[in-house]
Amino acid sequence: MKKQITLPDLGEGIDIAEVSEVSVSVGDSVEKNDTLIVLESDKASMEIPAEDAGVVLEVLINPGDEVSTGQPLLSMELTSSGETTASETTVPETTASETTASETTVPEKQVAMPDKPILYDGRKEGFLASPGVRRLARELNIDLRSVPGTGLKGRTTKDDLNSYIRMRMDMGGASIKPLKKEVDFSKWGEIEFQKLTKINRLTGSRLQQSWQEIPLVTQYESADITELDQLRKKLKADGEKKEIKVTFLPFLMKAAAVALKEMPRFNSSLDSKEENLVLKSYYNIGVAVDTPSGLVVPSIKDVNKKTIFDLSKELMDISARARDKKLKPDEMSGSTFTISSLGGIGGSGFSPIVNPPEVAILGVSKSEWKPVYSEEKNTFIPRYILPLSLSYDHRVIDGASGALFVRRLSEILNDMELYK
Numbered sequence: 001m002k003k004q005i006t007l008p009d010l011g012e013g014i015d016i017a018e019v020s021e022v023s024v025s026v027g028d029s030v031e032k033n034d035t036l037i038v039l040e041s042d043k044a045s046m047e048i049p050a051e052d053a054g055v056v057l058e059v060l061i062n063p064g065d066e067v068s069t070g071q072p073l074l075s076m077e078l079t080s081s082g083e084t085t086a087s088e089t090t091v092p093e094t095t096a097s098e099t100t101a102s103e104t105t106v107p108e109k110q111v112a113m114p115d116k117p118i119l120y121d122g123r124k125e126g127f128l129a130s131p132g133v134r135r136l137a138r139e140l141n142i143d144l145r146s147v148p149g150t151g152l153k154g155r156t157t158k159d160d161l162n163s164y165i166r167m168r169m170d171m172g173g174a175s176i177k178p179l180k181k182e183v184d185f186s187k188w189g190e191i192e193f194q195k196l197t198k199i200n201r202l203t204g205s206r207l208q209q210s211w212q213e214i215p216l217v218t219q220y221e222s223a224d225i226t227e228l229d230q231l232r233k234k235l236k237a238d239g240e241k242k243e244i245k246v247t248f249l250p251f252l253m254k255a256a257a258v259a260l261k262e263m264p265r266f267n268s269s270l271d272s273k274e275e276n277l278v279l280k281s282y283y284n285i286g287v288a289v290d291t292p293s294g295l296v297v298p299s300i301k302d303v304n305k306k307t308i309f310d311l312s313k314e315l316m317d318i319s320a321r322a323r324d325k326k327l328k329p330d331e332m333s334g335s336t337f338t339i340s341s342l343g344g345i346g347g348s349g350f351s352p353i354v355n356p357p358e359v360a361i362l363g364v365s366k367s368e369w370k371p372v373y374s375e376e377k378n379t380f381i382p383r384y385i386l387p388l389s390l391s392y393d394h395r396v397i398d399g400a401s402g403a404l405f406v407r408r409l410s411e412i413l414n415d416m417e418l419y420k
């Protein structure tokens, strides 16, 4: 049976990505889960795997092409019958063999069409954009350097500009950033330019959007994890025999899932009209991972159903693949709450920024031994204290609930034996 493979929904609002690698050629035999193409979006590199085994009949895209959701990528003759998914359309043989890349119909809104065929090379100014896009940006007093470009080689397309304008308008009419005057820093000494990665630029604009849209409060708390430290040491030793690295993070994820179940508003999102709360009965925790290309937040699904060892293993795998830009689209979406842990690095506290559409995020800093006064023993005793900071959307969560949530989290961590 012949199948046409189309670009699946990449989630996370990504509907256009650039083909960075075509991993197969016409005539290649592929197994289920073999990589067909590698895409680079603003957020990460993603592999599109084969959902069935087969032989490649046609390749309809090339490295450097921009592809959008639903666009045909290649066709295959299947050697095993598989279920047809939303991303695959069975096409009659005659149609498939006659279809070419140029004849492919792509939903209009997903196509980034240059308004003139000739590209204006703006590399000297640090960006690429067509003359029409530049003119519109000039008229609206928009600095194109602040508009993340999704086009070929980071080109800023008309759609990019429109999305940027929409985003600014959605921010309650916040004025479009005025053009900044370029400062010649070389007047005072040696300088070098370092290009921001796509992930840097996208994270930057998402963080800025979150910062401007969400009235944010951060609640600080500290948890006594002296007993948890002992438990972690024991599981760490057991884990080493199975080559599983057990850190504090899986315990924090489990504790968060327990607290989220008890206090469902923290596991919700506002609907698009901001009139309803969407309360979720699944507990997927996003984990901020520091990578050479910037910050990414893969999502670990159904944390409440997994053991500390399951979570440790998954964390090792997902953070390694995040660093190698090998995350799959569904691993980048669907989280209901995020943890940003800087505990392995240090620092006594920080105020994390909510990762929309979530409404809360937990910041974790480095634990330290501290003298804590015991009324019972009338003396100070050493306890291992973990600093926590919970930032939340004040439209959804009030201050008392914020304080109760971290308080409860701290209790759970203090009694982790019960919840592991």
Ligand code: CAO
Binding pocket: 236, 246, 247, 248, 249, 250, 287, 288, 289, 290, 291, 295, 315, 319, 340, 341, 342, 343, 344, 345, 352, 364, 365, 366, 367, 368, 386
């Ligand atoms: N207190 C004390 N020690 C801690 C700790 C804490 N809160 N958190 C971690 N540690 C320890 C770990 O247990 C581990 O020690 P051992 O070697 O004895 O097991 C060591 O520090 C290193 O941990 P790690 O950082 O490698 O692992 P992790 O599971 O704690 O974190 C990950 C994994 C992927 C979250 C982390 O590597 C990372 O990328 N952190 C940065 C996240 C970030 O940038 N956040 C900021 C976002 S906002 O800009």
